[in-house]
Each structure stands twice: as C-alpha cells, then as structure tokens.
Amino acid sequence: MKAVRYKKPYTVAVEDVPEPKIEQPLDAVVRITTTNICGSDLHMYEGRTSVEENKILGHENMGIVEEVGPAVNRIKVGDRVSVPFNIACGTCRNCVDGWTSFCLRTNPTEGMDGGAYGYANMGPYDGGQAEFLRVPYADFNLLELPPGTDHERDFTMLSDIFPTGYHGCELAGIGPGHTVAVFGAGPVGLMAAHSAFLRGAARVFVVDKEPDRLKLAESIGAEAIDFSRGDPVEQITEANGGPVDRGVEAVGYQAHDPTGEEHPEMVLDNLVKVVRTTGAIGVVGVYMPQDPGAANELAKDGRVAFDYGTFFTKGQRMGTGQCPVMRYNRELRDLIIAGRAKPSFIVSHELDLADAAAGYDNFDKRVDGWTKVLLHP
Amino acid sequence: MKAVRYKKPYTVAVEDVPEPKIEQPLDAVVRITTTNICGSDLHMYEGRTSVEENKILGHENMGIVEEVGPAVNRIKVGDRVSVPFNIACGTCRNCVDGWTSFCLRTNPTEGMDGGAYGYANMGPYDGGQAEFLRVPYADFNLLELPPGTDHERDFTMLSDIFPTGYHGCELAGIGPGHTVAVFGAGPVGLMAAHSAFLRGAARVFVVDKEPDRLKLAESIGAEAIDFSRGDPVEQITEANGGPVDRGVEAVGYQAHDPTGEEHPEMVLDNLVKVVRTTGAIGVVGVYMPQDPGAANELAKDGRVAFDYGTFFTKGQRMGTGQCPVMRYNRELRDLIIAGRAKPSFIVSHELDLADAAAGYDNFDKRVDGWTKVLLHP
C-alpha cells in the first residue's frame, strides 16, 4: 500500500509499504478514509525530534473497519470509526481512570507513559497517513460513527485536535460565563476557542499574528488579538475591561516573538499576567524534557523560566499534557451530529495521499491560507 | 407608594402602602424598575399556601438603589441592580458555602431555612411588586448591572427564573454533548432548556401540552414534546434513539395529566423512565411537605409514591430545592451582556403595576400567549 514516511528533516515521501495485518487477537485493521497532518507532525518534520527514518507518520485517522482479530467482540467489520491518537490498553490503572493518554502498557519507551501512532518516542506503531492502519485494543479504542460519509470533515477532527482543544478548556476549568484567552490560533488553538464557546464561555480572545488564522477565530465569534501589533496582555485587558478568568496555551515550546525568535517562557508569562487571581490555565501546547535545538541552555533541558512568583501570588492553577481523547470524543461527536459543533471550519485543503509532501511543505511554511490539511488515501 | 397585595384566593389588589425604610445598617432601598409575576406566585394566588392577607407579593425584582444603610460600603446609591429572590445573611454556614437559598438566619419560620421577598413561610419580608423594596444585607445580595436601560427584559430574569432553570441543569449535571429532557415548558422549564444549551447540551426535549409554550421551546432549538398527544417517554425515546442522559423537573407538585387531574408522581415517574442508567435528574419544580388541597392522602402529607425501585435499579441521582441565585447570576449576566444568552424570549406582556390583577388572572388561567408577565411601577 501507499504510506507517508519520514525520510529526513523537511522531507517526507509517499512510498509502497506492506499492508498491516492483525497481529494480536484484539487488533483491528482500519481502511483510512481521511487522515490529517497535525501541527505536532511538524516537530518531527523539522527535525526537532529523534524520530527514525522511514517511520510512517499520521496520528489523526478515521476510516472503515476492514478486519478484526478473534477476540474483538464490540467493533464489527464495516463500522465507520474515529481512531483516537492515543493507543491505550484499556486495562491498566491510568486507562481505567480515564487517562488513556498515559497508558502504562502500550509504550515501551523508557520513562514514557502513553502510546501513539506514527510518532517519535511513543512506541513502535505505524501511522495512518496510509491506506490501512493497524489499531491495537480495537474494542476499547475505536469510536463508532454513523455509517455513510456525512460530516467526514468534522469527524476527522475527533481523533486529536478537537478533543485536544477541548482538553485545554477542561484543564482550565472553562465554564458558562467565563472570559477566556487562548494563545495560539493554529488548529489546536482554534479548536480550544470553539470548545470554550461550546462550554458556555462569554468571550474568547485568540492571540496569534497570522491574519488567516485570526480571521478563522473571528469567524466563530472569538475576538482576534494580533500580537505583532502590541502587547497581547494589554490588548486583552483593555478589550475585556480587566483580566480574563481562564487561559489556554496552544503554542508550546517553540513560542516565538514577532521577529521569529524563540522564547519558551513568553506565552506562559503572558498567560500568568492576563489571567486573574484564582484563575486557571490549561496547557496543551507541547513542551519537551529535552530539546537539543532550543534557543538557550535552560530550554535544552526542558527548563522554562517563567514568572512563577506571580503565578503563585495570584493563586493560579495549571494543568498540562496530552489529551485523553476517549474522555471527550463521544460527546463531541454527538455535538457534531446535532449540528452544534462544526470543527471543519478550519479545513483549508484536502489532498490526495500522494500529494502529502506538498501538504507538509506548505503547512510547515505557514503559507497563507494553509491552516489545516486533510489527506485522502 | 403603590404595591400589589394578596387579598384572598384568586384576588390581588394594587393598594397604597407606606414606603419601605432603612431598618438595619446593612439595608438598601431599591426603586423597582421591573418586577415579574412568577409561576410560584400562583401557588399563593390559588390559595394553595398559608400566605397572610395583605402580603405584598413579588420576588423577581430589579431596579436602582435609592438609599443605603450606614454599614453598606460596596453598593452605592444610583447603582442598577438585580435582586436575587433569596434573602441571605452572607455569614452563616450555608451562605458561606454558597447555599444562599438555605440561609440559616433570615427566615424565622420554624423548621425552614432560607428567606425570600413576598412569599408564604419565607419570612416577614415585603415583596417587590411595588415602587420600592427594602433589601437586607445589600452588599452581599445585590448584583450590579451596567448603568442605563439596556437588556432590562433580559436582566429581569436574573432574580429568579433564569438561575432557577440553570440550577435544574446544575443539579442534573448537564454538560457538553448531553441529551436532556425538560418536563414543563413554563418559564422555569424554558429557562432550563435555554441553560442546557448554554452548558453545551446536544439535544433538549421539552415536554408540555400548551402550544404557545412549546412554540417558544422550539424557538431556541429545543424539540417540543406534546404529552397530550401520547406518552412523552415513548416520544422522546423514539426521537432520541434511546433514553436521554439527564432530566429536569420544572413542573412540581401540581403535575396533572392532559385531562387536568393532578398526579404528583407522574413527572418523576416519567423522568426515571426516560433518563438512562447512571443518569441524573434536577428537580426545581416545587414540592411541599404539606398540601391540604392535594389530590390524595399521601400527597397531603408531601408523600410522592414514585417508582423508587426503578430509580435505584438504574443507579440514578437526584438533586432538589430552591436555587441559590448568587451562585449563577454573575455569569448569566455576563452571558447576556456578551449576547450569548437572551432569556427575554419568554416575555409575552409588559404591564403597568396598576394592571397587576389582570396579569395574575390571565397568567393563572394560562390564557394562550400569556407566558411571562413583567410589571413596571
């Protein structure tokens, strides 16, 4: 079959590889109908991870169940399914507690909890930017979707970024009537803004400097804050008449100022400033324990010297980490079906799998208008 | 000043009474700009309570602060305010815990916690269907509103029914993606449906038999269920493809079947049936410990023989009671200001205070189209 493989920094290729097979009795094989390029794929693409050559990429997957192992008894061949990016065993302590993003059994990497498809350090699993994907523990992991092809562009967001944006809101405790600042208007930030409104937020400010992304934020009723035009904390505070109740970090360790220089502490500093005393911050932008390509010595060791004294003095809380997709994807699916959520508003391009390299290149360069790329095998 | 006073069953009168004065150092006097007739006023109006003759009615009040006592230091003369129907001291255990509807100090009635304006058994407080109202513990109780007259018809819902409908959702734990059944499309039920959507519900079914009310439910995106056309549980289950996640009771002890006969257990039975295992039910329709006018001997003693065995077998939860308005009114106000909530959709009539008797009469008779009556002194 055809699959997208990582070759070297800034290079992926669509190549012929063997089709996946049922390896364990609880496996399923899914024929992929849509698979997305994720912002976190760019960490690998840019050479900022230790991902091995020829890894099949892709952790935002959906499709039709093609085959199931002999112990699978809930999911059936022919089911249309969303595949959460987390690979979870369903029986360890963390899975049972709902923390499928920190499964204790599926990732053999020393010191890392939580497996994923096609990703550096998250286990020996192929990704789904391919015609077929092997899914371990299929009865536990797969989310059933209505048959047919309706809402394909919305449902494809259920595997990662829609729940991830929602998780940022959950970690920040966003609820009805809250004012919210979301830093980062990439796909995850936009999903966080969409989710904040679904949870009843009164006002949502979204901070970025890319006009196409800020326009998308405005299209769902958020207020765009362009940080290349001045201090975003001042802009938000003035527009809101004071600090906001909650904040979401959707940028991560590669945060940079308007000139492009990286400042890993910049976004956390701004969040601590712009959120009021007793407020909370959800962090879904990725930070890394080791980052050899980082801007300074501290950051190479994953150290981020943000304004902790003010964080403490304001009595704020902060939650972090990868999203346990299964905690949210069923309800988000139902909101899509009911017509109340429409995460496809961020989709800019739908490409053939064969054109994946162009998708990576344009998305990585933030070419204007390339906000979210879907691939169809 | 002019005030609406209870005279006898089915009779209120607008009469001249002395203006209220500052009696305690923490009091304020509010000049009423809008005051509503509440469905629970009808319990008194119909003679189903022990309210005394000449009581000034009215617990849904808003206006402008006219005068404050010497110890008031937060609220200022001239502030536009919403007056929660609960009268709360702000310093007892229940108030400190956020249960202002069960203040331990403001209601001298034996065995009753929680005070209110102009209501049977809830303390010696005059109501606000009048030109002026005395507000105890003003700094604690009053919610400040933006100056001017904007949103008057929305803000007037903040004193009781909007938070009360919202409280039904809170007691039922309604959140994003949930399917919900609301029984009763009176003002509180409609506010519960509106609140369920604000909290992210995917689908909301509203049960009633009055066409004008069901039409209002549909106007906000809810699905109308006319129980005069068949079993509402079957109708909801069929439309929803199964039981719903959560239920709200917004009818109370005078529940009646399509022929008008009272069955106090009917709505609870239906909720237990239509809500799925592990689901929850919020009860904001009023039930009374004593009801001499009830339909049967059990109900006269406040006993409701609903299907408890099924309630237990399904592992359901149930929360009840009057709403602690202060827990929600600030956030709901901010949603109104942001344009995301619009509770005024239920308003059908705005009358001069002088016309209160006609308002009571038409609202009590459920004359078609009389869904919510505002009075302006």
Place this chain on the structure above:
Amino acid sequence: MKAVRYKKPYTVAVEDVPEPKIEQPLDAVVRITTTNICGSDLHMYEGRTSVEENKILGHENMGIVEEVGPAVNRIKVGDRVSVPFNIACGTCRNCVDGWTSFCLRTNPTEGMDGGAYGYANMGPYDGGQAEFLRVPYADFNLLELPPGTDHERDFTMLSDIFPTGYHGCELAGIGPGHTVAVFGAGPVGLMAAHSAFLRGAARVFVVDKEPDRLKLAESIGAEAIDFSRGDPVEQITEANGGPVDRGVEAVGYQAHDPTGEEHPEMVLDNLVKVVRTTGAIGVVGVYMPQDPGAANELAKDGRVAFDYGTFFTKGQRMGTGQCPVMRYNRELRDLIIAGRAKPSFIVSHELDLADAAAGYDNFDKRVDGWTKVLLHP
C-alpha cells in the same frame, strides 16, 4: 467440583458440578480461596427474587488465577486476585465512564444494565461459592493482590461490601469534618461507617437494633443508635446537637420497625429528617422495581411513598444504585496494605464450603454473633 446451589426458598446445597472452562479469549478461571455470603444473597435465599433453581451462588470472590484465555495479556496464571462482583466488558460507554455496575453489554436481561456472578436477573453467570469461577474480561475486571496469604480476611471484602459501603459515602459526598448517619449495621452499613472515617468524617452514627452489630459499630469509633429504644432521628439529633451533614441508607426495601413489620419508606423518611438542609444521602441498600412479596400495593410495584416534600424543601440530594467496584477497590486495597483500613473487623465465622448451608441459615436468622460468614473451598 463442589459448588453452592440455590434449590428453593430457605434451601441451598453443596453439590458436584462441572468445572468452569475458558469460553471466550478474554476469560480467566480463578481458583477460589475465599468467598463470602452477602446480605443480598439472602434476598434470593428467602425467595424474594426470581432466581432459578440450581443457580450457583456467590458474588464476593477472591483467589488465584488458574488459567487464562488466549487474548488475556495483563493478568497471569498464579496471580492472586480480587474479583469485583460486577461483570463488566470494559469497552461500552458506561464501563469507559467508570460505571462498571451498569455495563451495557454483559447482562442480556431485558431492561437491566450490569452483570454479576450468581445473582438473579444479572445474567447467566455462575457464582463463586465453588472451587473455581470463570471470569469474563479478566484483564479489565481482576484486581491484583500481593502474593501470599496475608490480609486474606480483609482483601475478601474488596469484591463487594467494602467498596459498596464506600460508594454509599461517595454518593453522599462524605468528606473531612462531616457528621454522618448510617442506617443499617449489617455488613454494608458497617463498611459505610468504616469508609466514612477513612474519608475524614468527624462523627458517625450507626442505627440498628441488633446488639452484636451495634457493638461492632462502636468498635471502630462510631456511635451506636438502637432504634428499638426510641426514635433514631431524635437520638441522633440530640447526641449531635442538631441534624447531621450526610446520610447513608444501608437497609433497603425490606426495612422493618422494631416489631418486624416492613415499612419500605421508613428509612428514607428518617434520613430526610436527620440530614440537614443542603445535605446529601447515599442509598446502597437495595430497592426493587417489582416485589411481589411486599407489604403493601405500592411497594409491590417498587413505589416508596417517602416524604418527598420535605426532601425538596430541604434542598437535599440523593444518589443510588449498585457500586462500580473498580472505581474504589485499588485504593481500598492500598489502605489495607498500609494498615489504615481493616474491614475484617466484621468477620464472625469462617466455614468450609461444605458447611455453606449452615452459614446461610444462621446468617439469615440473624443468630446473635453471625455478622459475616466467609467460605473456604
């Protein structure tokens, strides 16, 4: 092998039956080391259920894994395990949400969610009062215990009554500093009292009329209330200086007065009275939708005419239903290992499996001192 089988009302027999086998790839077979007689077994024993003749009883089981199916990959032969009484698939919506007591897939009985071993209406599963037990979905359901034989009498409480008592506290929201009333000093009530203290309760009142049970309550620091000596509500209120914060119902539908007459609403009435406004009640005593042997017509249909009007007026909450054991058993196990929990204090008798009939007989008759019976195959 030998197994305890239900024959007819008031009769069980230890008989030879075929050993269980691996039937599904996720099954395990457990060699039982300890299995308890549960108070809810008595509902069957007394003929108050529709359980079929020759059903192997027993849902409180622990032992050593003897064999595993080909898809089992977490649990290993030789592991010492506790078997939760719930049979849960681990992949349906309720299981994923932590509600293993309401598994949507393991109980084929129409209208019933949740499977169990050896129990009426809870699926075609043999019980564990036997030498061996088949356990479906073993990786999900089984809780691993330290090897050896330490704490056997404590660990055997982890399959049902310790978590069930704890669940009563969870449903009632019991936390540090609370005052608590537990109705019923049978095994579940005593476990609820023990759990209330583990959760930080300041004072726990336990209501019963059996001196041996009340003495056990006192042995863990609870205050015994003998309802045969006067109104338990008055006794508690006087001892506590007012109503309590929280209540637990551990009696169920066969509640009876000191003369032995059944009053299904009696305990709920007392709880509503003795718990303060805004308080909560956890109900783990069993109520049934149909009870042909009940004391009155309402109760035959599962209707319980308790004082709902007061329940509402006091703004109380109530949670009900069977316990999802997996939500609590890991932490309770760790408290046993750390020496901070010791649920074995209720054990009165340890019998050979062969003597099960005598165990049932004495326990059912509430012979003085027969508080909890363990069977060893």
Place this chain on the structure above:
Amino acid sequence: MKAVRYKKPYTVAVEDVPEPKIEQPLDAVVRITTTNICGSDLHMYEGRTSVEENKILGHENMGIVEEVGPAVNRIKVGDRVSVPFNIACGTCRNCVDGWTSFCLRTNPTEGMDGGAYGYANMGPYDGGQAEFLRVPYADFNLLELPPGTDHERDFTMLSDIFPTGYHGCELAGIGPGHTVAVFGAGPVGLMAAHSAFLRGAARVFVVDKEPDRLKLAESIGAEAIDFSRGDPVEQITEANGGPVDRGVEAVGYQAHDPTGEEHPEMVLDNLVKVVRTTGAIGVVGVYMPQDPGAANELAKDGRVAFDYGTFFTKGQRMGTGQCPVMRYNRELRDLIIAGRAKPSFIVSHELDLADAAAGYDNFDKRVDGWTKVLLHP
C-alpha cells in the same frame, strides 16, 4: 497595650502601643489569648520583604471578642473565636466564590488581591502579636469556638497553618488510598502530612533534613526522608515501590540544599520527578514575584527554571497560592472537637508575649526542638 513590632532585620521588640478601636460598623476587637509565630513571619524578620518599621506582626490569632461594631449581628461579645489570617470583605466576587485569600477589596496594595494582619504588602492592618486586635468584617471572618479553654493549643492552628497544610492537600487532590510526598517538615509541611492522613492517604513521605522535624513527622505515622542522606526522589521511589500519586510543596522560594545554598527550582524539580504521570502537586510554600535577596538573576524576578518539559510530558497539574482559611476551618475545628485531629503535636514552646524576641530568634535559627512557638499576651 503591649505588641510585637518589627524594627529592622533580625530585630523585633515588644512595645507599648495604643489599643485598637472599632473603626467601621462591621469591626470587632478581639482580646488575644494565643498568637503564634509563623514561618512566613521569618521572611519579614530576615529582611526579605519590604515591611515597614514598627509594623505590629502576627497573623495567627485567636481570642475572646471584646467589643463589636453597631452593624455586627452574628458574633457577640464574649464569643471565643479563631481569626483567619485572611482579611476578607465577604461580598466581592472572590469572597463569594470562597476565595477569601484573594479578596478584591481589603488590600489597597497595587496589583495584590487579599489582605492579612501584620504582613508586608497585605494592607495597613496591625497584627495580633498583641493584647488586642481589630478584626474587619467580623461576622464574616470570625469562626466561633466552644467556650472555655479546651483545645487552645489545637484551635490556635486554625487561623493559618492547619488550613494552609490542608489547602496544599486540596490543591493536590489528595484522597483515600493515595501515596503522598510532602517536601518540607516545617509547621506547614507537618500540617499537610496530618491533613493528608485526615483525607485518607495510605502513605505519606515527609522530606526535610532537621531531625526534630522528621521525628514529629514520624510521630503521626508519616515516613521520614532525610534529604541530607541522599536523593529524596530515589529514597521515596524505593520505599514506595514507584512514584507517588500526589505531592505538596511546603518549602517555598528559599529552598536550599544540604549545604544551605538556595536553589529555588530544587523542590519543584523533585516533585515533578517523584509524582507519577497524571498526578497533581499542591504548592503552599511561598514564592515571590520579586526577591532582591535571591540567589540568582532569574530568581530576583520571581522566575523559577524548573523542569517544565517533564511536568508537561507527565501530564501533571499544579495548584498554588495562599489558603482561603474559611473554606476549611469549620470542618477542621469539628475534627479537633471530635478528637480526630490534633494539630498541637507540633507545638514546642509557649512563651509570654514579652518573650517574643527570643521566640523569633530561636525559631529563625532553627534551634533544635524549636518547631512551633505560641505567644500568650
């Protein structure tokens, strides 16, 4: 009257000052019976704050109400009371939400929410290391105690450190069965350990290097970890058989290694390492936005370069800030009365107010055995 006043670094003096008076209608004056020296008083004592000369110190106060203002109607002259260290108005948004430590109205200091007695930057309020203390908003702030002198040494912990230690546990979400690491065995750390057990923790590890403090930790069942004898993370992980569930930071910005050198990030780094994935950390040790006396340039600006990458990768949560005492003091009082909590176990010295200077000196020097000093005017 006599009062303890700050004179200059390492110098306090007991001097004659005017007695406080009722200044506002909601004030009370309390005759102090016991007032403690707090670890955070030492920040001022050591000259690490901007506190002004002659400030009366003391925020851990209890006593008898001597006089009340004309608007006080709940608290009465003669009541024995605990005075929370927070000065809270009771009517602002944060107070109403239960965040009395971040009252928006009582602290006029620019950019700071939350007032306190006798403390740098927390408003113009005299402390209670004196014969009398003025208490604003007395009905809201004061907690009534049983009359008499029983439990004086326990109740005196209710004004700050017992609730503060408990708050650390709340921020970390510590519950039944958890394993916990508390860093710092000063008074707050010991109260956190005591609180963790009250909340049901299975095992609590307490890290310090002072033998007298570690011995106190062991006296309540905690396991002492002496970090001068080796890496505390390794010691805990080995003893516990893996990482712990939750952590509490009770050290603050002056964290130092065994040689006495300050490393502000050291304790946070250790907590991130020793707490498992998905775990939570409560921070009640104080961190400051500005610390001119800090060990490095980052720390002077309140920046703490801890291992944020690992914090994120492990999906941990962190809560911080000063304790809202009123949220916990009532329940903790009731646990003391019931004999289930005994925070006085840390008291080492009771001095006359006149001997305050010696108390400060010995406590600051960590003279062996000086773990907690009470002053009696």
